[in-house]
Amino acid sequence: MTVLGYAIEQAWVSLRRSGKSAIISIGTIAIAFVTLGGFLLVSVNVQRTLDRWLQAAELSVYLEDEVGDEARASIEAYLRAQPAVLEVEFITKSRALERFHADFPELGDVTESLNGNPFPASFEVRLQTGPAAEAQADDLARGVADREGVADVRYDRRWLARLLAIVTGARVAGGIAAGVLMLGAAFTVAAVVRLSLHARRDELEIMQLVGAPFSYIRGPSIVEGLLLGGIGAAVAFVAVGILFTMVGRWLGPDLAGLIGGEELLFLGVREGAILLLGGLAVGAAAGALASRAVR
Amino acid sequence: MIETQGLGKVYGRGLYALRDLTLTIEKGEFVFLTGPSGAGKSTLLRLLLLQERPSEGDVIVGGRNLARLTRDEVQAYRRTVGFVFQDFKLIATKTVFENVSFALRVLGMPVEQQRRRTYQVLKWVGLQHRLNSIPEELSGGEQQRVAIARALVNEPHLVLADEPTGNLDPDLSLEIMNLFRDINASGTTVVVATHDRELIKWVGRRVLQLDQGRLAAGAEAPQ
Numbered sequence: 001m002t003v004l005g006y007a008i009e010q011a012w013v014s015l016r017r018s019g020k021s022a023i024i025s026i027g028t029i030a031i032a033f034v035t036l037g038g039f040l041l042v043s044v045n046v047q048r049t050l051d052r053w054l055q056a057a058e059l060s061v062y063l064e065d066e067v068g069d070e071a072r073a074s075i076e077a078y079l080r081a082q083p084a085v086l087e088v089e090f091i092t093k094s095r096a097l098e099r100f101h102a103d104f105p106e107l108g109d110v111t112e113s114l115n116g117n118p119f120p121a122s123f124e125v126r127l128q129t130g131p132a133a134e135a136q137a138d139d140l141a142r143g144v145a146d147r148e149g150v151a152d153v154r155y156d157r158r159w160l161a162r163l164l165a166i167v168t169g170a171r172v173a174g175g176i177a178a179g180v181l182m183l184g185a186a187f188t189v190a191a192v193v194r195l196s197l198h199a200r201r202d203e204l205e206i207m208q209l210v211g212a213p214f215s216y217i218r219g220p221s222i223v224e225g226l227l228l229g230g231i232g233a234a235v236a237f238v239a240v241g242i243l244f245t246m247v248g249r250w251l252g253p254d255l256a257g258l259i260g261g262e263e264l265l266f267l268g269v270r271e272g273a274i275l276l277l278g279g280l281a282v283g284a285a286a287g288a289l290a291s292r293a294v295r
Numbered sequence: 296m297i298e299t300q301g302l303g304k305v306y307g308r309g310l311y312a313l314r315d316l317t318l319t320i321e322k323g324e325f326v327f328l329t330g331p332s333g334a335g336k337s338t339l340l341r342l343l344l345l346q347e348r349p350s351e352g353d354v355i356v357g358g359r360n361l362a363r364l365t366r367d368e369v370q371a372y373r374r375t376v377g378f379v380f381q382d383f384k385l386i387a388t389k390t391v392f393e394n395v396s397f398a399l400r401v402l403g404m405p406v407e408q409q410r411r412r413t414y415q416v417l418k419w420v421g422l423q424h425r426l427n428s429i430p431e432e433l434s435g436g437e438q439q440r441v442a443i444a445r446a447l448v449n450e451p452h453l454v455l456a457d458e459p460t461g462n463l464d465p466d467l468s469l470e471i472m473n474l475f476r477d478i479n480a481s482g483t484t485v486v487v488a489t490h491d492r493e494l495i496k497w498v499g500r501r502v503l504q505l506d507q508g509r510l511a512a513g514a515e516a517p518q
């Protein structure tokens with residue numbers, strides 16, 4: 001307790017003495033963590049949207065207009081026999097047209113000017129989720145495409161999977177960028193802590209000569225780093241919150257349409273904790289590293 | 296308590312501050328180190344605190360070879376030694392009281408006990424009215440007494456003092472020597488480096504005379 005008390009007391013004195021350089025290093029930490037927080041935020045929302053799209057994703061099997069009842073029944077039987085298949089619904093040509101009218105009322109005129117119904121009948125197949133079902137679904141999509149009476153197969157998950165890969169790649173890139181920024185931030189924290197150590201060098205020498213344990217000598221540096229990192233990350237959290245609110249106000253309705261009518265999600269407890277603990281950890285590590293100069 | 300064997304310290308280009316020094320100081324002894332300026336008195340004391348490492352030979356304190364201590368053991372060893380530095384080495388930003396209590400704080404002593412002991416010791420050296428001053432507000436003699444208080448506050452097994460009365464008037468010097476005698480009477484080993492022949496005579500203890508880094512011949516005579 002007395003070590004900790006001393007460390008906190010000294011760290012606070014040092015931070016106040018550091019003044020401008022402490023603020024600069026808090027700023028660099030904050031920038032690194034705004035980047036990280038931004039990526040987390042985008043990734044939380046993109047992930048949720050993708051998940052929902054994946055849930056809703058269907059295999060659509062479009063039939064040729066002239067398909068006979070027998071061929072149709074055989075296709076349906078084939079689909080129902082597949083283990084990856086949850087549900088099969090038959091959509092008639094007229095039902096497809098109705099749906100189009102419902103989804104795009106302002107385009108109603110377009111279809112009226114056409115003669116006849118251009119929409120094909122189809123089977124809409126709901127698939128199980130999970131990696132095993134995914135692999136089977138791929139085979140299924142290929143298999144059903146070759147059957148008699150099938151005009152076309154549209155399989156949403158295939159492009160969703162591709163999208164997912166892109167998002168994952170972007171997330172890795174974002175993580176790396178945040179990591180690099182964080183490394184830079186750690187260096188500025190270490191520089192501030194080293195300045196503080198320099199300002200206290202006489203005191204440190206005396207502490208060593210009177211036999212102060214190294215926890216007394218290093219403790220303040222670690223706490224100083226901890227404070228710089230923690231404050232930086234907290235500032236970043238608030239900044240991400242403000243950015244989020246502003247983006248939500250400007251683009252909210254458009255974005256909401258894009259991601260399916262739901263509100264944008266802010267960082268959850270887990271992501272907030274990642275930010276804050278990350279800041280504390282980076283700061284403490286930098287402080288500890290800087291204090292290794294004292295021997 | 297203290298044993299040196301063939302102890303040598305070389306600075307720069309072959310300048311021996313200490314050379315082939317072999318001596319023994321018994322537990323509970325009170326010993327003066329004397330000799331002309333540059334004889335190596337401070338150097339010997341610095342080696343005893345591990346403020347520096349010997350170039351040659353060994354220093355054994357309390358049966359342990361100081362050269363073999365790990366970093367943490369060095370700190371623990373220093374906590375058992377009270378050291379009065381020739382240049383005081385007070386922390387400029389801390390008050391008199393804090394400078395002294397700090398030596399107890401790093402022992403993990405409860406705050407209440409730290410306060411009580413610090414106050415007692417400062418009263419003992421006659422500084423109870425300067426508790427909240429910072430070192431630069433004190434005279435040389437007052438700073439010296441703060442340094443002495445810090446060295447004695449944690450009841451060390453061994454007290455090493457480098458010119459502890461260098462800035463004090465004769466009366467105060469005798470008082471400080473009485474402090475050291477009291478500490479010594481309670482079993483603490485005391486080594487005091489000083490030029491002051493009067494003081495040495497007055498206290499009347501064993502004298503180790505150094506000259507150019509060696510023990511001066513025939514100088515080691517208990518009085």
Ligand SMILES: Nc1ncnc2c1ncn2[C@@H]1O[C@H](COP(=O)(O)OP(=O)(O)OP(=O)(O)O)[C@@H](O)[C@H]1O
Binds near residue numbers: 336339
């Ligand atoms: N850090 C150093 N670098 C180089 N030479 C040094 C150093 N410290 C001491 N010396 C030399 O070692 C010799 C012994 O010095 P030391 O300080 O031990 O003498 P002393 O007996 O304490 O003298 P004084 O009575 O003046 O305090 C001197 O010649 C001094 O110049």
Ligand SMILES: [Mg+2]
Binds near residue numbers: 336337338381457
């Ligand atoms: Mg000296």
